[in-house]
Amino acid sequence: MSSNTMTLYLQVWRQKNSNEAGAFSNYEVANVSPDMSFLEMLDMLNEDLARQGLDPIQYDHDCREGICGACGVVINGEPHGPGKQTTTCELHMRNFKNGDAIVIEPWRVKAFAVLKDLAVDRSAYDKIIQAGGFIKVNYGNAPEANSLPVGKDVADLAMDMAACIGCGACAAACKNASAMLFAAAKISHLALLPQGQVERKKRAANMIKAMDELGFGNCTNQGLCEDACPKGININAIARLNREYLDSILTCNF
Amino acid sequence: MSLSVIKAFRSSIFKKIWVALSGMFLCIFLLGHLAGNSMMIINPEMFNRYAHTLISNPFIYFAEAVIVFFFFLHIFWAIKTNVENWRARPISYHKRATKWDLQSLASATMPYTGALLLVFIVKHIIDFKYGPYYTISYEGVQMRNLYQLLLEYFGNIHNVIAYVIAMTLLSIHVLHGVWSAFQSIGINRSTLNTTFRRFSYLFSVIIVISYITFPVWCYIQGVK
Numbered sequence: 001m002s003s004n005t006m007t008l009y010l011q012v013w014r015q016k017n018s019n020e021a022g023a024f025s026n027y028e029v030a031n032v033s034p035d036m037s038f039l040e041m042l043d044m045l046n047e048d049l050a051r052q053g054l055d056p057i058q059y060d061h062d063c064r065e066g067i068c069g070a071c072g073v074v075i076n077g078e079p080h081g082p083g084k085q086t087t088t089c090e091l092h093m094r095n096f097k098n099g100d101a102i103v104i105e106p107w108r109v110k111a112f113a114v115l116k117d118l119a120v121d122r123s124a125y126d127k128i129i130q131a132g133g134f135i136k137v138n139y140g141n142a143p144e145a146n147s148l149p150v151g152k153d154v155a156d157l158a159m160d161m162a163a164c165i166g167c168g169a170c171a172a173a174c175k176n177a178s179a180m181l182f183a184a185a186k187i188s189h190l191a192l193l194p195q196g197q198v199e200r201k202k203r204a205a206n207m208i209k210a211m212d213e214l215g216f217g218n219c220t221n222q223g224l225c226e227d228a229c230p231k232g233i234n235i236n237a238i239a240r241l242n243r244e245y246l247d248s249i250l251t252c253n254f
Numbered sequence: 255m256s257l258s259v260i261k262a263f264r265s266s267i268f269k270k271i272w273v274a275l276s277g278m279f280l281c282i283f284l285l286g287h288l289a290g291n292s293m294m295i296i297n298p299e300m301f302n303r304y305a306h307t308l309i310s311n312p313f314i315y316f317a318e319a320v321i322v323f324f325f326f327l328h329i330f331w332a333i334k335t336n337v338e339n340w341r342a343r344p345i346s347y348h349k350r351a352t353k354w355d356l357q358s359l360a361s362a363t364m365p366y367t368g369a370l371l372l373v374f375i376v377k378h379i380i381d382f383k384y385g386p387y388y389t390i391s392y393e394g395v396q397m398r399n400l401y402q403l404l405l406e407y408f409g410n411i412h413n414v415i416a417y418v419i420a421m422t423l424l425s426i427h428v429l430h431g432v433w434s435a436f437q438s439i440g441i442n443r444s445t446l447n448t449t450f451r452r453f454s455y456l457f458s459v460i461i462v463i464s465y466i467t468f469p470v471w472c473y474i475q476g477v478k
Contacts, residue, residue, distance in 0.1 A: 074347060176343070
């Protein structure tokens with residue numbers, strides 16, 4: 001190990017299952033390389049815990065390259081930690097200093113039950129998608145690229161909205177535990193493109209109805225969600241969602 | 255209208271639309287009240303006559319009812335939203351990264367500045383509308399001398415300080431409120447966001463400076 005490795009003092013939320021109350025446990029992790037990712041640091045701690053015959057810390061992860069949306073913990077009060085537009089898996093330990101104390105908590109959102117330790121059940125987001133975040137009509141094969149009736153600016157914006165990976169950081173960051181940025185990104189993405197027009201009028205109404213029933217909070221326009229979003233989705237999307245919803249409720253005739 | 259539409263009026267999005275629309279109305283009322291108040295600086299007789307015209311007109315009951323209705327709408331939905339929001343996170347974070355810029359602070363403290371403003375408004379109405387009744391006569395028409403009450407009330411430095419604090423809270427409240435209303439009713443977008451932010455700062459500064467002028471001016475009149 002090189003001389004610039006760090007020793008970190010972790011305070012990690014441990015919880016057996018969704019029914020039992022959790023509590024913080026303290027861990028000291030030595031020999032952390034600044035080149036490690038945050039999850040690699042947790043892996044190292046877990047190996048150590050396993051060697052001691054202790055229960056390793058449970059957390060979600062999959063691709064480890066910031067595109068799947070599986071990982072995500074709250075690090076020192078920030079979902080996905082201090083990096084801008086990074087997921088937890090992409091966060092490098094060089095963002096921390098030797099001797100730092102780090103508090104690690106799960107997403108604290110009523111609609112996301114803690115399954116174990118830092119892993120939460122995010123199927124509430126799937127339920128919002130199931131309520132209308134899809135297209136039912138068949139558009140056939142990919143059309144000739146030069147004949148697409150979509151402007152460059154609109155295509156770019158729709159792509160920005162489609163970048164949402166559904167990680168849950170927006171609801172975790174929101175002081176009201178609201179899923180509004182997630183719903184806004186999904187609704188915007190489909191509303192901006194021709195393929196999304198068929199169900200457009202019903203989509204916002206149905207998805208918001210599902211979101212409200214799942215027990216997420218209400219948006220109060222503070223904007224903590226956009227700061228936490230690993231994909232940099234802007235809260236202008238929420239204004240678009242509000243427009244889509246108004247249109248949906250006031251003019252939909254089916 | 256189908257039942258689902260009525261239900262939608264209670265959805266998370268309509269909750270903030272109600273707060274936004276009533277808030278916009280209350281902001282317009284603030285400007286009207288400001289215009290009326292400015293007459294005290296121009297001329298005491300003009301101010302008293304303006305107040306008399308307002309009070310003696312039967313239309314005032316309707317106007318008062320409308321204002322109370324919008325206040326009720328604003329407060330009712332704001333409380334409901336906040337209660338639901340607290341319930342949406344039963345276990346709070348042990349550690350929370352805080353943003354300290356003014357807009358964020360204004361936004362995070364909306365329920366508290368709002369509650370304090372409600373206390374202020376109740377006191378404001380008791381102190382003025384239901385306060386001491388002095389009379390004055392202009393060309394044989396007897397009317398309430400509100401100008402004298404103002405000088406007397408703001409002759410007390412404690413009242414001046416309380417008023418200045420209340421107006422500072424109000425400016426913090428509208429700093430978030432004005433921009434937020436444009437966002438909530440869905441007319442905000444990337445090309446207008448900065449404009450709405452600036453407008454909300456401008457509105458907030460205009461409100462705090464102009465409203466603070468009145469008690470300070472009255473206090474100085476008393477000292478003279």
